[in-house]
Amino acid sequence: MEIQDLAESIGGKLYGNDDFFSIDGFTGKFTFLNDAHTGDIVIRHWINGTGVRMAFDKNIACLITRTPKDGAIEMSNKLNFPLIVVDKIELANAYALSHTIDKYSPNSTNIIITGTNGKSTTSHLIYHILKTAGFHVLTNTDSESEFNTLIDPMVSKLISDEVIENGELDYLVIEVSEVQGWLGDLMENHASLMSAAINPKVGVITNIAMDHIGLVNSIEDVFNEISTVPEAIGDGICVLNRDDDWVMKLDVENPFYTSMSKIDEKNAVYYDGSEIVYDGQTILKNDELPFTGSHFIQNILSAIGAVISLDLDISTIANGVKSYEALNRRFAKLNDEPLIYDDFAHNPDGIKATISETKKMLRPGQKLYVVCAIRGSRGIEINQLNVDALAESVDDNVEVILSSSNDVVNDLNFVEMEEREVFFNTLKDKGIEFVHYDNLKECLSETYGKVDKNDIILLIGAQGMDPAESLLKDII
Template sequence: MKIDGIEILGITCNSKKVREGYVFVAIEGENKDGNDYIDEAIDRGAVLIYTEKDVKNKKVPVKKVEHARKKLSELLNEFYDFPSEKMRLIGVTGTNGKTTTTHLIYKIFKKAGYKTGLIGTIGTKIDEEYIPPTLTTPEPEVLFDILNNMLEQGIEVVVMEVSSHGLKFCRTSGLKFDIAVHTNIEKDHMNLHHTFDDYIKTKKKLFDNLENNKIAVLNVDDEYAVKLVQDNTRPLILTYGLNNKATVTASSLEIGNTISFTVCLQRGLTTIRSNTVEPLEFKAILHLLGKHNIYNALAAISVALIFEIDIDVIIQALKEFKGVHRRLEKIYEGKYLVIDDFCHNPSSYEAVFESIQGMEYNKLILVNAIRGNRGTEINKDNAKVLSTWFSILGVNKLILTLSNDVVKDKDEVKEDEFLAYRDELKNNNIEFQVYNTLKEAIKAALNIVRENDIIMLLGAQGMDQGREILYNEIVQ
């Protein structure tokens, strides 16, 4: 790759990674300003600098750009020779359901014989190879390297989670998505977006970038779905949901320890190859908990139909799907049951509580990690949902934890966040115990659990190590 006749050997926004022949993109971050490291980058061998600021009198050319983050992604895309244009790329965005939906799509496509890649919250899969996670949507230098690696290994289809952080910080700029999937939109990440309107507009960017005749798959039951394609006539639109207006819907729902339903394609749909799939029906079975997983399955089925995947393959893939790490996951089944879930916002708590409502148990013990560094509003709202369901579920014990033994500084619970959570529970006369560490909280639950009880481990980053601690305590 050459820029203005200069041979480019690499691109980075981290001055420590600069080598001879690299481009350095100076990005002003929350804690550090890349512009302060331009001289270091040049000393390390940078041959070209991009920045949003007026920088002069340097030993190498400096180009001023309007948006450095976007420029970084665009440069990396060109450096790796536009990898997304040589594969089919499916992006899944939404507040909840991204991880399960992407894994369902991955499972179906693998079953159909496609060499498939997956990028998301709990890691990357290059066909069968697993790479541990960094971010839900990785930083551009990682993301484009992964896509290039996938291309070199013959991957045909990539499905990836596209987070609001990823869109806000332009990590996916330059990527060409064939399909953009919307799961749902609820208030979340207000510490980043500040307003709900900005959150929706950020999610909308994924759909705004769809080119002519690419496909937007929308959950029609979500009131905000239409906003994602507002003033955008380029993509074809396919809707799914339990609403009878949806193109792909479900009937005859049976929800228990497994889920079964009849998938109904109510009208013909246009495929990725511009063919038509005529209306049809088939029965699907999922070994998952919760009504919300019907939505995740319908989204995945919609994508599979767009790719003309055989119905029998879809049915078998759904039946074989074993679920996703920390998504209503049964992590211990003995005399009692332990379920683990990555609850992080009000709607995810609602989905979990609704899912276990029909389960049989003696006592229900909740161990909940308060969400750190996400603001008071989200914690108050989470506590409000918990308070509403407390008596409905007949919760016998509520144990809260700050998880100070396991969380990093960026996920540490601030005092005002804890007080917001605590006060909401107190206002609703909910009794609880609080432990500073996750280990203490889990030990407290294990000390009182008895036969036929359920322990639920709930929370985001503060509960990520809950399973490991639980297993260690059980062994002891």
């Protein structure tokens, strides 16, 4: 690779040296500054003069950034060190991903998963089925959601590190955000750009719903972001949620359908209320499923559709699903008496689905306590949609507890006054009583202390509820 070709491919302007800095050129690895070694390329959203000096001292091949500041360009010129400045950092990361797969995993079969809800569970389940079947497989989905971003070179680094350490990959299972942005700016066509870079044989689109308010402001905006993904999948198979009206508007060349009710298409897997069926054959019965909530069964169907499309044996698929254990915070049971469930429900569809499934577990005389972490620093729009979903799900057997989680979140997730007021005012207007706590530890302690052992506590929310499990261990 020539540095001028690299700069041109990602729409960048080259400063400093007009060749790779390290003597041996580029190693082929894209990574982070702290992890970089001689000949690697580092991609950063921003870099300053000190960062350029660090890269110089590490003898890396070059730096790529969107925002040079505090003397970065001047330091680059002074040290004669190559710095590529781009307008769209996502082009650099897509290039890095494509190059990494071509170099380190050229023979792997690649699968992408996108959509508003269920991406992580679907991705992790596909990964588990393939791993259980004995394949060498890598996914970017993890329980802490630290690796499932494609706006930095993390996945490129994961792939190259895995192949160097453990050998050639059979499968790549990559979760792709349906909507992505940086500092409030939408990265247009992010999902299709990254999908094309991965060159998938199979793509899964779980659903299309509202999230990421501010980056997108309507369901039509979300649809537009996802609508170009089938084109990126090309002649590969696209697994579609047939029960989602917006998904069914997509123009798809080779569809494979999933549904929560019986459908007649041959290229389909469905759930009829008692079993999962494909091509007239029962794959799994209710008592063999790792979880039975309807939104989780839809994730199971999506995963099964993907691996069927990879020509895996049905018995192998069934064994993989039966042995699956859910990711953390995906309707995870944290306690038995009282029952405490924890779920990463952080958008309207997720909130409604999770509360609905939990209410089905209530027996006469039991009460459900929904402990909801308000989303901090996300704006009033998404919080308005979330509280509307919460209010819609509440009845006489449900008590609402809110947490701002000031004691456990950083400044990027701090709940602003107007975000709190959206929750307060909406619930008051709808006549729904609630209790609010500034701190999550007090919220959990007070809730746990007042519930009956036969009641159910449901914890929902994003970053503000992430530490709940560890806090509850001390409380209980």
